[in-house]
Amino acid sequence: MKCQSLAEFGKRLQSETRPDPEVTGTEVLLRVTASGVCHSDLHIREGCYNLGHGQTLSFADRGMKLPLVMGHEPVGQVIAAGPDAGDLVREKNFVIYPWQGCGECHQCNSGRENYCAAPRYLGMYADGGYADRIKIPHPKYLFDIGDISPEIAAPLACSGLTTFSALKKVEDTIKVAPVVIIGAGGLGLMAIGLVKAMGGLPPVVVDIDPAKRDAALKAGAGTAIDGAATDAVGQVQAATGGPALAVVDLVGAEPTANLAFNAVGKGGKIVIVGLFGGAAPWPLPLIPVKAVSIMGSYVGSLSEFAELMELAKAGKVAALPTQTVALEEAETVLNRLEEGKIVGRAVLTP
Numbered sequence: 001m002k003c004q005s006l007a008e009f010g011k012r013l014q015s016e017t018r019p020d021p022e023v024t025g026t027e028v029l030l031r032v033t034a035s036g037v038c039h040s041d042l043h044i045r046e047g048c049y050n051l052g053h054g055q056t057l058s059f060a061d062r063g064m065k066l067p068l069v070m071g072h073e074p075v076g077q078v079i080a081a082g083p084d085a086g087d088l089v090r091e092k093n094f095v096i097y098p099w100q101g102c103g104e105c106h107q108c109n110s111g112r113e114n115y116c117a118a119p120r121y122l123g124m125y126a127d128g129g130y131a132d133r134i135k136i137p138h139p140k141y142l143f144d145i146g147d148i149s150p151e152i153a154a155p156l157a158c159s160g161l162t163t164f165s166a167l168k169k170v171e172d173t174i175k176v177a178p179v180v181i182i183g184a185g186g187l188g189l190m191a192i193g194l195v196k197a198m199g200g201l202p203p204v205v206v207d208i209d210p211a212k213r214d215a216a217l218k219a220g221a222g223t224a225i226d227g228a229a230t231d232a233v234g235q236v237q238a239a240t241g242g243p244a245l246a247v248v249d250l251v252g253a254e255p256t257a258n259l260a261f262n263a264v265g266k267g268g269k270i271v272i273v274g275l276f277g278g279a280a281p282w283p284l285p286l287i288p289v290k291a292v293s294i295m296g297s298y299v300g301s302l303s304e305f306a307e308l309m310e311l312a313k314a315g316k317v318a319a320l321p322t323q324t325v326a327l328e329e330a331e332t333v334l335n336r337l338e339e340g341k342i343v344g345r346a347v348l349t350p
Contacts, residue, residue: 007066071348072157074128181204182250
């Protein structure tokens with residue numbers, strides 16, 4: 001197998017050739033046909049999250065071991081399966097649910113493997129999709145993509161699922177008033193289409209990049225606002241018809257969290273998804289005064305992914321603007337993503 005491997009945090013990816021993985025039991029080996037490049041991969045390459053106040057969260061301290069094949073948005077075709085994996089169609093493309101848990105804890109047993117304390121997430125704790133082969137532990141993680149092309153289906157495993165799960169946490173408000181979406185990268189553009197698929201009003205999108213704001217309007221946003229504008233909060237509240245009922249922060253930086261808090265009204269909800277970094281900027285007394293709910297949303301569950309894939313196969317999830325790039329260009333793509341030069345999603349193709 002050919003792969004792009006991270007051998008040292010903060011360093012370049014390395015091209016490797018390894019023996020093809022062998023499968024036993026319920027394991028499945030797939031030939032990768034597409035693998036999305038996510039902003040989270042930048043944090044993985046760096047090896048930490050910025051927690052603010054001069055603190056970082058080290059992935060090495062949380063069990064991430066190198067060398068590692070990155071990539072958690074893979075699509076592939078089955079080429080081998082263990083004797084207990086059952087009959088699997090070899091010609092079809094499957095998108096892989098990457099947020100796999102230990103399979104034994106309370107979270108896993110309740111269907112929330114994405115919250116597992118001993119995770120086996122692809123591209124983080126197990127070799128992922130920056131390769132032409134990938135092994136997974138069980139066929140339950142495979143979802144038939146139907147007529148969707150592999151490069152369009154790949155981002156559904158993260159950007160699609162992550163935004164879908166976040167939006168479900170505010171689903172009771174999106175038909176009443178426009179939800180505010182902060183960040184118009186791959187997740188933001190996916191979120192715009194999902195709001196429509198879920199029957200919500202056209203969302204209000206906030207981003208500091210004019211090209212991304214333009215992309216958001218083309219994707220169906222009702223309004224696109226410059227988050228750096230001095231009156232950004234006023235513009236947001238005017239567009240939502242008053243203080244916002246719900247804000248989904250897909251950036252997760254101190255300025256965006258502050259904007260979200262100032263824009264949301266009493267009794268409103270803020271869902272933080274992004275992992276850009278920093279510390280919470282809110283005055284503590286104002287949290288009870290505004291009676292605001294602040295919650296995190298980390299990717300999504302296996303059942304949510306099944307629900308999302310049904311919407312996608314029914315043609316209700318708009319495709320992201322997508323550019324395909326050769327697997328060997330993974331490092332270049334990551335650098336372009338870090339520089340903010342990718343609109344939508346870049347997808348590696350072996």
